[in-house]
Amino acid sequence: MSTTTRTLGRLTLRPVDPQHDAELLHRWVTDPKAAFWLMQDAKLEDVEREYMSIAAHPHHDAFLGLHDGEPAFLMERYDPRYVELAGLYEPEPGDIGMHFLTAPSETPISGFTRAVITAVMEHLFTDPAVERVVVEPDVRNTAVHALNEAVGFVPERELDKPEKKALLSFCTREQFEKATGRSARA
Numbered sequence: 001m002s003t004t005t006r007t008l009g010r011l012t013l014r015p016v017d018p019q020h021d022a023e024l025l026h027r028w029v030t031d032p033k034a035a036f037w038l039m040q041d042a043k044l045e046d047v048e049r050e051y052m053s054i055a056a057h058p059h060h061d062a063f064l065g066l067h068d069g070e071p072a073f074l075m076e077r078y079d080p081r082y083v084e085l086a087g088l089y090e091p092e093p094g095d096i097g098m099h100f101l102t103a104p105s106e107t108p109i110s111g112f113t114r115a116v117i118t119a120v121m122e123h124l125f126t127d128p129a130v131e132r133v134v135v136e137p138d139v140r141n142t143a144v145h146a147l148n149e150a151v152g153f154v155p156e157r158e159l160d161k162p163e164k165k166a167l168l169s170f171c172t173r174e175q176f177e178k179a180t181g182r183s184a185r186a
Helices: 018-029 032-037 044-056 112-125 142-150 173-180
Strands: 002-005 009-015 060-067 070-078 095-102 132-135 154-160 165-172
Touching (some): 009 070, 018 044, 018 060, 018 070, 070 112, 142 165, 142 173, 165 173
Antiparallel strands (some): 132 165, 154 165
16 A cells, blocks of 8 residues: 655654564554553563464454654554454444554654545545444544544444543445545445
8 A cells, every 4th residue: 555645754664573573563552652552561472462462363454654664653453343443333345453663753644644634534435345434433532532523533432442442433335535635435
């Protein structure tokens, strides 16, 4: 997957290599900025084990996002019928779940996180089977709620997950296109 933004450079995705990427991902998920990722106290081995488990799972994938070829974000894609939301809502055909995390940075780039979520959504919608993206961020994560809204997500309801109170939100292909002015056709 490749997306070029006008001023922010080129964003691409590749599958996470759990053994090769574990040290990098460990730095990201344990950074204070990643508090809502819920891995603050994870050891390197925990992160490697988590991403090996995701790599082996038939309904969950992880991708390392690159900005102009350099690691800059993480995206997870999952089938909500089997992972994260199984039994917590009634999935519709074409639903896909998503998590994303931007890397901590000493020199933040204005608009970068919004460019990342836009590129992630474009990537998800390149699959013609995907009709709607599902997210379940922590209800306290107001920054991600604003980003989600900016790309077309509409909150449905709060739900209790074992690890958090989540805001279940959905974004259809049409909502994404209307919110961003970008085509999301496969």
